[in-house]
Amino acid sequence: MTDLPSHDLIAQLRQICGAAHVLTHDDPGADLSPWEQDWRKRVRGHALAVVRPANTPEVAAVVKACAAAGASIVPQGGNTGLVVGGVPDNSGTQIVLSMTRMNAVRAIDPANLTITVEAGCVLQNLQAAAENAGFLFPLSLGAEGSCTIGGNLGTNAGGTQVVRYGNTRELCLGLEVVNAQGEVWNGLTGLRKDNTGYDLRNLMIGSEGTLGIITAATMKLYPLPAAQLTAWAAVPSMQAAVDLLGLAHQRLGPGLTGFEVMNQFALGLVDKHYPQLRVPLWQDTPWCVLLENSDSENEAHARAQFEALLEAALEAGCVSDAVVAENLTQARGLWHIRESITLAQAEEGLNIKHDISIPVSRIPAFVAETDALLAREVPGVRMVDFGHLGDGNLHYNVQAPEGVDGQVFLRDNEERVNTLVFEQVARYDGSISAEHGVGELKVGKLPLYKDPTALAMMRAVKKALDPQNLLNPGRVINCP
Ligand code: FAD
Ligand code: 2HG
Ligand code: ZN
Numbered sequence: 001m002t003d004l005p006s007h008d009l010i011a012q013l014r015q016i017c018g019a020a021h022v023l024t025h026d027d028p029g030a031d032l033s034p035w036e037q038d039w040r041k042r043v044r045g046h047a048l049a050v051v052r053p054a055n056t057p058e059v060a061a062v063v064k065a066c067a068a069a070g071a072s073i074v075p076q077g078g079n080t081g082l083v084v085g086g087v088p089d090n091s092g093t094q095i096v097l098s099m100t101r102m103n104a105v106r107a108i109d110p111a112n113l114t115i116t117v118e119a120g121c122v123l124q125n126l127q128a129a130a131e132n133a134g135f136l137f138p139l140s141l142g143a144e145g146s147c148t149i150g151g152n153l154g155t156n157a158g159g160t161q162v163v164r165y166g167n168t169r170e171l172c173l174g175l176e177v178v179n180a181q182g183e184v185w186n187g188l189t190g191l192r193k194d195n196t197g198y199d200l201r202n203l204m205i206g207s208e209g210t211l212g213i214i215t216a217a218t219m220k221l222y223p224l225p226a227a228q229l230t231a232w233a234a235v236p237s238m239q240a241a242v243d244l245l246g247l248a249h250q251r252l253g254p255g256l257t258g259f260e261v262m263n264q265f266a267l268g269l270v271d272k273h274y275p276q277l278r279v280p281l282w283q284d285t286p287w288c289v290l291l292e293n294s295d296s297e298n299e300a301h302a303r304a305q306f307e308a309l310l311e312a313a314l315e316a317g318c319v320s321d322a323v324v325a326e327n328l329t330q331a332r333g334l335w336h337i338r339e340s341i342t343l344a345q346a347e348e349g350l351n352i353k354h355d356i357s358i359p360v361s362r363i364p365a366f367v368a369e370t371d372a373l374l375a376r377e378v379p380g381v382r383m384v385d386f387g388h389l390g391d392g393n394l395h396y397n398v399q400a401p402e403g404v405d406g407q408v409f410l411r412d413n414e415e416r417v418n419t420l421v422f423e424q425v426a427r428y429d430g431s432i433s434a435e436h437g438v439g440e441l442k443v444g445k446l447p448l449y450k451d452p453t454a455l456a457m458m459r460a461v462k463k464a465l466d467p468q469n470l471l472n473p474g475r476v477i478n479c480p
Contacts, residue, residue, distance in 0.1 A: 064182030077151030083439030119150025156206035158435030163390030258292030259390030350406030
């Protein structure tokens with residue numbers, strides 16, 4: 001804070017948004033923890049205030065007031081981020097700008113195949129609005145019941161349908177953004193072609209709230225598939241899973257909408273903490289794969305195609321056993337098992353997450369080699385390997401040895417485990433963040449693994465767009 005005393009800023013913010021929508025620690029009975037603590041409960045910050053604007057002009061006015069006061073802003077959606085990007089630091093000087101009151105669906109344009117929503121719209125509500133209008137909005141992830149489209153755009157979230165539809169960036173056609181000066185950029189055109197200069201939309205997407213506040217977005221819609229089938233296959237090795245992926249691409253073409261891999265230990269954790277979910281086939285196989293086939297013709301066609309694929313895979317030896325969901329309820333059950341791994345890991349204790357991407361062809365060697373290195377470095381570690389194999393994106397997570405407390409494990413091992421894994425990722429030409437972003441958790445690592453020219457250009461962009469370093473400072477890139 002430089003210019004204005006904090007109580008003057010709070011008074012201004014209350015004038016802009018209404019007193020009820022500006023929360024501070026001085027309010028009687030105040031509990032700011034839902035906005036101050038990250039989803040994994042790794043970090044608890046301390047905000048000056050949580051501000052909840054109702055519309056874009058209010059966001060613009062809040063940013064102007066904060067800029068005049070020199071108060072930095074942390075944009076926040078559903079607070080489900082996994083890299084400590086959406087919670088305040090513990091200086092007590094930052095404003096959390098919570099976008100969840102801005103949750104309206106502004107428009108659906110069926111001919112243009114677009115939907116325009118406010119940034120605080122919960123992903124599940126966006127999916128439902130699309131479906132009610134007869135369309136598919138394909139972004140799908142475990143946190144969809146509470147994450148917002150603003151947060152998805154902020155992190156360029158991936159999820160389980162990327163193999164067919166791409167990540168959030170590929171689903172977005174336009175943005176409305178409040179910049180660091182409190183001016184509104186209206187880029188909600190919904191155009192599929194627009195070569196009029198720099199691509200500001202794609203610059204904002206994935207910038208994790210460091211370049212602007214996304215207030216609304218125009219997203220792509222797709223036809224609903226005529227049929228959707230889900231299968232669960234036991235595979236004898238990671239190489240077999242990669243071979244199965246190749247077969248699935250060949251045989252299903254664009255029908256392949258999901259391809260997730262899970263190791264035995266990950267599924268064992270789900271079985272241990274949620275036995276009611278009845279995980280199939282996991283006990284006698286090192287890996288399982290969840291595949292989805294979306295068909296534009298009909299269910300009989302989809303089933304015949306799927307069964308032929310699985311037969312070919314059984315014959316080739318890349319599948320040892322498989323089940324195909326008989327109906328939607330069974331299919332949802334299989335997806336629920338997959339989406340429960342993060343929660344089962346949290347139940348088991350604090351763990352070290354690595355959200356990495358590697359060229360698909362090199363994943364089997366990476367996993368074998370890195371598992372062996374880790375076992376030597378930290379005897380007894382339990383590997384929770386799962387993720388979006390179709391996109392070359394693994395969640396290569398490390399759980400403490402049996403009986404070791406997660407906090408203690410992280411205190412003693414996080415740094416060297418991260419170094420070991422990230423060095424391996426670099427050797428395999430991969431990325432240290434595939435879909436969760438950089439946040440605060442990896443900001444110190446980025447300079448070690450990102451091209452120095454790219455980093456210098458990123459810093460130049462940040463300085464040009466946010467010269468006061470007001471927007472989510474200390475996240476993504478350090479700008480002294
Ligand atoms: P927040 O956590 O509130 O914020 C995330 C980042 O975006 C922060 O840097 C924040 O400052 C910024 N931000 C938020 N809103 C705005 C805005 N309006 N304008 C500018 N910046 C903004 N991620 C994946 O990619 N794939 C997955 O499969 C996946 N699965 C998950 C499963 C679980 C159980 C959980 C807890 C998380 C998962 N995530 C996944 C991580 C997370 O990135 C996503 O849940 C989601 O994209 C975050 O949205 P949010 O609204 O919660 O954002
Ligand atoms: C998923 O794919 C999410 O389920 C979370 O990206 C991954 O918990 C994780 O590491
Ligand atoms: Zn993921």
